[in-house]
Amino acid sequence: MKDIFFDLSVRSVRLNFLRSLLASIGIVIGVVAISSMGMLGTNMQLMMEAQLTEGINTIVITPDSVMSQSGSSSSSSSDGITKSQLNDIRDAAGTNTVIPIHSTSSEFSIGSDDGRGRIYGLDPTDIKETMNVTEGSTLHGESDALVGSSIASMFDLKIGTRIKIGEPNVSVTRPVVRVVGILEETGMSSSNGISTDNAIVVSDDWYTKEFGDENLYDQVNVLLDDVNTLDAVEEAIDKKVNRNKDVVRISDSSSRITSVSSTLSSLTTFILAIGSISLLVAATSIFNVMMMSVSERVQEIGILLSIGTEPREVRRMFLYEAFILGLIGAVVGGFMSLIIGYTVVGAMIGSTDYFFLPESLIYVPAGMAIGMIVCILSGLYPAWRASNLDPIDALRAD
């Protein structure tokens, strides 16, 4: 059934086209603001979470940095995780993969260029578990090495480039490794305690041959098969290894994820609140337009009421009008939100990988719905006012 009150509303909107259009633009802006702000926040959150959760199943064990009791005799070589502690960790970790890691900071030379970076020594099979090679292959020969993406681009490294490791010293021949692969960029958010972007990764055999410390590790990672066992495994390791005093520090990235997520979600709420201000402005303009519409049509309302139109029918007519303004605003706004949101997310986050996920796209219909609700709410009072006019007074108005 075609409702005559809907027709009347459409005609009224058309009659005052420019005014209605301007009021709708307010809603468009409000919807766009809410949707794109919401999407921006969510995309940021999703990206950070994805980066952080990459290593969430990793427990990082490092030597407790408190110096050993014998003070003067302590050296860098004694500051590490010993073979027996490693065995304790393996016992406590059960079937989970345990990866002992050597690392040190060292100078190196590529041709005539000198640099400094981290050197990691790992068992070649463990490397596959923790790192991704984007170019070339993983370690095969003893003097093969993988390099981080930052070093690779800084020194323009290619597969096959040779790197001399150690301090440049004329009198000593420095050991040489050959680049066989370049590692994927990990960014700042390394959750497994290894930051390879500015590092050279070699086999543990090569590392201990050159740097010693065969039975002393700088870090041990435990890769969990099931992330839900995180607390249990950490507790087991703590009991076993730290039974007398704290000799190792056990950490993971879960607490970091929680705190970063909650920071980001309050940030999202904050920017949504800013977006909402524009809807408040839009509400005011819709309210204004509706009040104008009522006061311009007082006599018409008087005619409607005097010939037997029910007050609720008059109310409906004005709510339809608010609904139409809201619908136009919401549809145009929803469409523009997709375009503007995509642009803003791309420009500010640098990645639109998460844009089309439901968590992100939900802000478009949500923004549209909020825009429409705001519109109808703004129309409530004007509609109520129109329906409560006294027909005699309204008829007399001119």
Add this chain to the structure above:
Amino acid sequence: MGTTPLIQLSDVTKTYHLESGDFTALNHVSLDIGENDFIAIMGPSGSGKSTIMNQLGILDVPTSGELYIAGRDVAKMTNLERTHMRRDIIGYIFQKFYLIPLLSAYENVEYPLILKYKQRDKTGKATDLLNAVGIDEEKSSHRPSQLSGGQQQRVAIARALVNDPRILLCDEPTGNLDRKTGTQIMDILIDLHEKGKTVILVTHDPKIAEYAHRTIQLEDGRIVES
């Protein structure tokens, strides 16, 4: 003949509270109007013509006294009941026509049917009535602003008749029309009276009042001559 008149005013007073003090627009008015009466109400400005029309049109209720229309006490009805009474048993014809500007002539006539039956009209009644008052198909699609005064009043009469009201309230129906058009409109009203409608007419013009069977003269809110 039925014993109860269609409209019965007993001792009706209407007082308006103004800042300058109370103003009594109707002062203890008693009046019976029977089925198929043709009544002219006359009187100078401010004599209470409009007030009594608002009472008869169920747009207002008496301050004191009793007003029965079609056997129902107007003061005791709810707002919604009064609205339905206005829609169903009264047809209004105003001096300024008061058509709905956003609707075409046809839709203006169809409108009360939609109010009553909550759906668009499929009976063709609106078209029939428009034809009967001399508005053709082409004119029916026009908005009121595109019609002459006489045409608008014809549309307004068709609108007033569409729900088969028992009472036609005409507030200076010819007041905005030239004499020739006014006569045509009066001919339509006389015809409707002959077909059984109760016609109540407010006018300044004694010539128009001559058409009525009974003339009521108002002065300062009282009936001075009946």
